[in-house]
Amino acid sequence: MTDMSNENSTGQAMKRMVIGIVVLIVLTALLFFVAPASFYPWAKAIHVIAVISWMAGMLYLPRLFVYHVDAEKGSVQSETFKVMERRLLRGIINPAMILTWVFGLWLAWKVFGFQGGWLHAKIFVVLLLSGVHGYLAGAVRKFAEDRNERPARHWRIVNEIPTLLMIVIVVLVIVKPF
Numbered sequence: 001m002t003d004m005s006n007e008n009s010t011g012q013a014m015k016r017m018v019i020g021i022v023v024l025i026v027l028t029a030l031l032f033f034v035a036p037a038s039f040y041p042w043a044k045a046i047h048v049i050a051v052i053s054w055m056a057g058m059l060y061l062p063r064l065f066v067y068h069v070d071a072e073k074g075s076v077q078s079e080t081f082k083v084m085e086r087r088l089l090r091g092i093i094n095p096a097m098i099l100t101w102v103f104g105l106w107l108a109w110k111v112f113g114f115q116g117g118w119l120h121a122k123i124f125v126v127l128l129l130s131g132v133h134g135y136l137a138g139a140v141r142k143f144a145e146d147r148n149e150r151p152a153r154h155w156r157i158v159n160e161i162p163t164l165l166m167i168v169i170v171v172l173v174i175v176k177p178f
């Protein structure tokens with residue numbers, strides 16, 4: 001019964017996410033064709049909104065793992081963590097990462113022609129961040145199958161990595177030191 005209602009609400013969350021993405025794509029396409037001159041600031045705004053959403057999820061997910069480790073396997077608490085982790089990954093982190101990449105690459109191409117040491121360094125660090133994303137997505141699967149063997153200390157350390165990468169990325173794009 002709990003599994004069924006969890007599946008239903010996950011299905012609903014997925015549906016809302018897909019609708020949200022479709023609406024955003026349609027609005028973006030409209031803006032692109034109707035007012036191409038003001039597309040640049042809008043693309044940057046969407047890029048920053050997506051970045052904030054991606055980072056929020058990337059900082060929260062390992063925190064959930066820290067608490068999940070202490071929940072007894074098969075307990076209601078453990079099952080609730082599984083639902084929270086899956087929804088966070090599929091509903092926020094994955095779509096936010098895709099939007100960050102799409103709009104970031106568009107800005108990099110349209111405005112900077114992929115030129116600049118800071119931009120190359122930034123893309124490299126974002127690739128590292130995307131690798132951490134993949135690692136966390138794998139961990140969601142392991143927790144869902146009760147196969148996690150890492151202690152809470154491991155997830156506390158992993159929790160710091162996105163923060164460090166984010167600091168480097170923001171300094172690169174704002175200060176543009178080289």
Ligand code: HEM
Binds near residue numbers: 104105107109126
């Ligand atoms: C591969 C992915 C990415 C690419 C290609 C990319 C590229 C860009 C470009 C070209 C700009 C415009 C810079 C300007 O107008 O001066 C920008 C803005 C920005 N990006 Fe990214 N970005 C990516 C991912 C990220 C990530 C992961 C973060 C943060 C964790 C981030 C944070 C920002 C911020 C804060 C701005 C606004 C900077 C400003 O207006 O001065 N970006 N990005």
